[in-house]
Amino acid sequence: MGSAEIVIVGGGISGLSLAYFLLQKNPKLDIKIVEAEKRIGGKIVTENVSGFLCEGGVNGFLSNKPSTIALAKELNIEPLRGSESSKIRYILINGKLTRVPDNPIKFFLSPLLTFSGKIRMLKEYFIPPIKENIDETIESFVSRRVGREFYEKLIDAMSTGIYAGDPSKMSMKSCFPKVYFLEKKYGGLIKGLIALKKEKKDAKAQPSTVLMSFKGGMKELIQSLESRLSSRILKGKKVLIIDRTNNYYSVHLEDGDIVEAERVILACPAHESAEILQVLSKELSDILKTIPYPPLSVVAFGFRREQIGFGTSLYGFLIPYREKRKILGTLFDSSIFPNRAPEGYVLLRSMIGGRRAPELAMLPDEKLIDTALSELKPLLSIKGEPEFIKIFRWEKAIPQYEVGHEDKLNLMEQILTKFPWLYLTGNAYRGISVNDCIENSLKLADKF
Ligand SMILES: Cc1cc2nc3c(=O)[nH]c(=O)nc-3n(C[C@H](O)[C@H](O)[C@H](O)COP(=O)(O)OP(=O)(O)OC[C@H]3O[C@@H](n4cnc5c(N)ncnc54)[C@H](O)[C@@H]3O)c2cc1C
Numbered sequence: 001m002g003s004a005e006i007v008i009v010g011g012g013i014s015g016l017s018l019a020y021f022l023l024q025k026n027p028k029l030d031i032k033i034v035e036a037e038k039r040i041g042g043k044i045v046t047e048n049v050s051g052f053l054c055e056g057g058v059n060g061f062l063s064n065k066p067s068t069i070a071l072a073k074e075l076n077i078e079p080l081r082g083s084e085s086s087k088i089r090y091i092l093i094n095g096k097l098t099r100v101p102d103n104p105i106k107f108f109l110s111p112l113l114t115f116s117g118k119i120r121m122l123k124e125y126f127i128p129p130i131k132e133n134i135d136e137t138i139e140s141f142v143s144r145r146v147g148r149e150f151y152e153k154l155i156d157a158m159s160t161g162i163y164a165g166d167p168s169k170m171s172m173k174s175c176f177p178k179v180y181f182l183e184k185k186y187g188g189l190i191k192g193l194i195a196l197k198k199e200k201k202d203a204k205a206q207p208s209t210v211l212m213s214f215k216g217g218m219k220e221l222i223q224s225l226e227s228r229l230s231s232r233i234l235k236g237k238k239v240l241i242i243d244r245t246n247n248y249y250s251v252h253l254e255d256g257d258i259v260e261a262e263r264v265i266l267a268c269p270a271h272e273s274a275e276i277l278q279v280l281s282k283e284l285s286d287i288l289k290t291i292p293y294p295p296l297s298v299v300a301f302g303f304r305r306e307q308i309g310f311g312t313s314l315y316g317f318l319i320p321y322r323e324k325r326k327i328l329g330t331l332f333d334s335s336i337f338p339n340r341a342p343e344g345y346v347l348l349r350s351m352i353g354g355r356r357a358p359e360l361a362m363l364p365d366e367k368l369i370d371t372a373l374s375e376l377k378p379l380l381s382i383k384g385e386p387e388f389i390k391i392f393r394w395e396k397a398i399p400q401y402e403v404g405h406e407d408k409l410n411l412m413e414q415i416l417t418k419f420p421w422l423y424l425t426g427n428a429y430r431g432i433s434v435n436d437c438i439e440n441s442l443k444l445a446d447k448f
Contacts, residue, residue, distance in 0.1 A: 011035030012042025015267035021445035036238035046217030051342035056392030090317035120147035138167035157318035164354030174401035263421035270428035296397035302388030309381025
């Protein structure tokens with residue numbers, strides 16, 4: 001039997017950053033990070049195969065939130081900005097890849113929306129806000145305010161791109177709180193955007209938002225945290241359950257070991273926390289089980305540049321559900337960041353599966369590859385076969401914040417008050433991005 005003041009379950013970015021922040025505040029804290037896998041990092045996994053630097057999960061983080069950049073600075077590692085071509089994005093509209101304009105004037109001149117779709121979008125200014133604080137789906141909120149066409153062509157694709165989710169189930173309030181509250185605060189989205197622009201004009205000019213990573217990929221962040229925390233990390237130690245006796249939590253590991261701790265933070269996925277908590281609180285466990293985690297596969301392809309007729313200087317493309325395709329979208333990793341592919345080659349990564357097509361994510365390897373290529377080849381005018389292929393499978397990929405998510409969080413918070421020094425953190429609750437995970441760890445560390 002071992003012991004620690006604090007046990008953190010899960011060595012993904014949430015658990016690791018939390019341990020780092022706690023130790024920054026008090027280096028004497030006795031902390032153990034217990035990780036089920038032989039490697040740490042969770043959904044951050046970077047592999048260098050045949051000269052292709054592949055991200056199996058997390059691709060990067062956005063520059064518009066400070067938390068990851070600030071942590072990188074503290075760790076003395078240099079973030080890498082996405083290239084200019086990473087601003088060039090496409091959406092599949094009526095079978096054709098259509099460029100997403102980067103300013104409002106170009107948007108109104110582009111063929112992305114029909115004339116009536118554009119007029120409907122402008123009418124948003126005159127649509128009165130809903131007064132009640134209802135938990136509406138993304139589909140309902142966006143169609144009501146900006147019109148069905150805008151929703152189906154743009155927002156559906158965006159929701160899929162971030163969450164691999166189903167916007168007819170996802171909660172607007174929980175997934176895109178800033179946009180949701182524009183209606184509440186300013187009476188509408190256009191009104192809100194105008195007001196924000198005015199506020200920003202008065203403040204210092206902000207550089208535009210870009211995707212960021214590191215030269216060695218996202219694993220650089222994990223390696224840097226590991227080098228500072230290594231003596232405290234227990235790898236290959238799955239936590240089965242926790243229970244509580246005499247003001248101590250007993251953390252039961254799969255290998256039969258037990259770690260006693262005064263404080264426990266579960267920084268693992270909600271479905272795992274549900275298992276771990278079933279003895280301590282069935283009530284909490286039952287709520288955690290209701291957060292869906294659909295499967296998602298990432299299929300990486302390496303092509304010679306000249307094989308791709310469409311061109312290669314772009315971020316990638318997304319596919320709205322209405323197009324009825326079998327991939328959710330594809331990123332041109334080697335155009336976003338340098339050194340992702342050998343000279344003369346292009347690294348593409350396609351996403352398959354998600355909430356609306358879970359069965360596709362789990363197709364056998366050959367079928368998965370054929371499915372992705374049968375979509376990619378005609379869309380990008382690709383000649384010949386890829387010279388490099390790598391599949392990353394996530395059986396339980398991204399937590400879905402569906403309608404009722406906030407109620408679940410409130411209820412869980414109430415139940416947790418019965419268990420002193422027991423916390424839940426990670427991407428299942430208040431923000432799924434790496435930026436959100438780090439920011440939430442920082443906030444949680446402040447409670448200690
Ligand atoms: C394919 C994919 C692409 C993504 N791309 C991006 C992106 O580009 N940008 C972005 O910001 N976000 C992205 N995300 C979201 C990303 O998952 C999160 O932002 C973040 O990495 C989650 O970190 P976490 O530590 O909360 O959870 P996880 O990374 O899931 O880590 C949880 C850890 O807990 C461990 N664990 C589980 N059960 C137990 C147990 N019983 N005992 C001990 N340990 C346990 C796991 O092994 C894991 O290491 C992506 C997600 C996926 C799946």
